[in-house]
Amino acid sequence: MDKRDRADIFRKRLSDAMDVSGLSRSHLARLTHVDRSTIGQLLNKTSPRLPNGQLVADLAATLSVSIDWLLGLTNRPESPGDIIAGAMALSPAERTVADAQLLDWHQEATGYKIRHVPATLPDILKTERVLNWEYPSFENQNSTQMVDSIHPQLNWLQTRQSDYEIAIPLHELEACARGISYYADLDEDIRREQLQFIAQTCRDMFPRLRLFLFNARRVFSAPITIFGPKLAVIYVGQCYLAFREADRVNSLTDHFDWLVREAEIDARHVAEHIENLID
Incomplete structure (x- = not known):
């Protein structure tokens, strides 16, 4: 210049x-x-x-x-520091706080596609009995409060105000079906009910809700949620790392879309695949 x-x-x-x-x-x-x-x-x-x-x-x-x-x-x-602070923020991931925060982020993204890679099964698709089994493992948490905090998210999903894509590894559902690894001490009837609920919800809400299954031996992802073009969040245990800068959001969106392209079970066939696991 x-x-x-x-x-x-x-x-x-x-x-x-x-x-x-x-x-x-x-x-x-x-x-x-x-x-x-x-x-x-x-x-x-x-x-x-x-x-x-x-x-x-x-x-x-x-x-x-x-x-x-x-x-x-x-x-x-x-200033560079202000740009970084505005583009990235840490939000506590204590269960009661995080669930309220996640619902706020979902509502903020109404009308946009939401892309989600959960840490285990998606909370939003967990049955009440699975939540009651899972959440008491967190210290000082009331399982009834945890279950109640999930209901607004499921209600939001059922309003169909946004498209919702979820990608999870094949082994997560297989472990649930077989009662191994994370699900080793979960009763069989609870696991079957959980898988049936996911399969039926995916069938009832397709194509607004789309679940893709990828092979974790070929592709990998940390737990993330991308709220349209506005926000991308990475779950890192005790906190959420939230990005609002467009380039970061776009990069994580590209990552999720890569998982979808590499998926071994497409959303059209996922309900049938889960039902086969139950049988």
């Missing part, structure tokens, strides 16, 4: 930042320890000029904008 072009961008952005902050030339000069005439020269339309590095830094700090933005190197006026 030509030096005069950059100086012109600097002048315009300095003026815009002063308007937003409500600072006059005199006030800005005092805060940055320069003469008022120096600020006037930087704002001169006929012969704009660039200040030295020290003054650029002082102006950016005083006006709460980034140096890169003032110099035309980015279109984001926020």
